[in-house]
Amino acid sequence: MIISKRRSVLTALACSSLLFTACSSAAPSASPAAGKESAPASTAAAPAAQAAELSSAIDQYRKFVISQSDEFVKATEAFTKAVKSGDMETAKKLYGPSRMYFERIEPIAESLGDFDPWIDAREGDVPAEEWRGFHRLEKALWETKSVAGQEKVADQLLQDVKQLRVKVESVEIDTSMLVTGAVELLNEVSSSKVTGEEERYSHTDLYDFAANVEGASQIFKVLKPALDQKNAALAKEIETRFNELDQTLSPFRKDKDFVLYTELTQDQVKKLSQAIDALAEPLSQMGTVVEG
Numbered sequence: 001m002i003i004s005k006r007r008s009v010l011t012a013l014a015c016s017s018l019l020f021t022a023c024s025s026a027a028p029s030a031s032p033a034a035g036k037e038s039a040p041a042s043t044a045a046a047p048a049a050q051a052a053e054l055s056s057a058i059d060q061y062r063k064f065v066i067s068q069s070d071e072f073v074k075a076t077e078a079f080t081k082a083v084k085s086g087d088m089e090t091a092k093k094l095y096g097p098s099r100m101y102f103e104r105i106e107p108i109a110e111s112l113g114d115f116d117p118w119i120d121a122r123e124g125d126v127p128a129e130e131w132r133g134f135h136r137l138e139k140a141l142w143e144t145k146s147v148a149g150q151e152k153v154a155d156q157l158l159q160d161v162k163q164l165r166v167k168v169e170s171v172e173i174d175t176s177m178l179v180t181g182a183v184e185l186l187n188e189v190s191s192s193k194v195t196g197e198e199e200r201y202s203h204t205d206l207y208d209f210a211a212n213v214e215g216a217s218q219i220f221k222v223l224k225p226a227l228d229q230k231n232a233a234l235a236k237e238i239e240t241r242f243n244e245l246d247q248t249l250s251p252f253r254k255d256k257d258f259v260l261y262t263e264l265t266q267d268q269v270k271k272l273s274q275a276i277d278a279l280a281e282p283l284s285q286m287g288t289v290v291e292g
Contacts, residue, residue, distance in 0.1 A: 107181030
């Protein structure tokens with residue numbers, strides 16, 4: 001996902017507000033006899049209020065991303081420590097949960113150059129000599145059943161995750177990026193998570209599934225006040241669809257963990273896919289409304 005180079009909605013709204021104020025100050029006062037009335041104060045204030053609301057949404061999301069990145073470093077450190085010590089059972093237990101922090105903020109990672117393939121590339125996504133990250137260790141843990149010789153891969157993964165944490169401090173975020181990110185997170189679910197393609201060795205796809213949905217939900221949460229003002233019915237529909245998807249996913253939770261993807265029946269997979277599609281349609285309309 002690439003952050004849009006277009007001028008942000010916030011800038012456009014702020015500029016339009018300033019232009020309106022400047023023009024109003026320059027124009028001669030109209031007398032009551034001329035039959036003209038000045039624009040209501042509420043009309044002039046609306047763009048500025050909308051800009052402030054969207055600015056607050058971006059600030060909230062940035063805090064979420066930084067918080068998730070902090071936890072991602074801690075979780076990856078514990079996971080790679082287990083790999084390097086040869087404690088395969090602990091490494092397997094930590095693998096799925098540690099990846100959830102990344103999956104929640106994947107739109108940010110994908111906007112920062114090579115971090116996504118470094119951390120999340122599957123076998124075959126990149127040339128064999130360049131393959132590194134979580135999925136290479138996944139194959140060692142579940143397919144090869146040995147982590148001997150994987151110390152450098154583990155060290156590199158932790159280094160990449162720490163560097164991602166540094167980069168998220170200065171990443172440019174605007175409203176378009178948020179809206180696109182929410183939709184792309186659901187696309188990730190429907191294209192790979194719900195098909196079982198992401199975690200081909202560990203079958204921990206539902207961790208990724210849930211985290212992608214949680215990431216999209218967080219974006220909706222910060223944009224909801226602005227959406228409520230413009231289209232409350234759409235906001236309510238999206239909220240309802242998120243709740244329905246969560247209920248559909250709920251039977252596969254085990255406390256903070258999830259069942260293996262291979263335990264799902266075809267009918268259960270179909271219901272999850274349908275719940276994703278039901279959410280994706282109204283969510284895709286959010287950008288037009290918020291940015292309109």
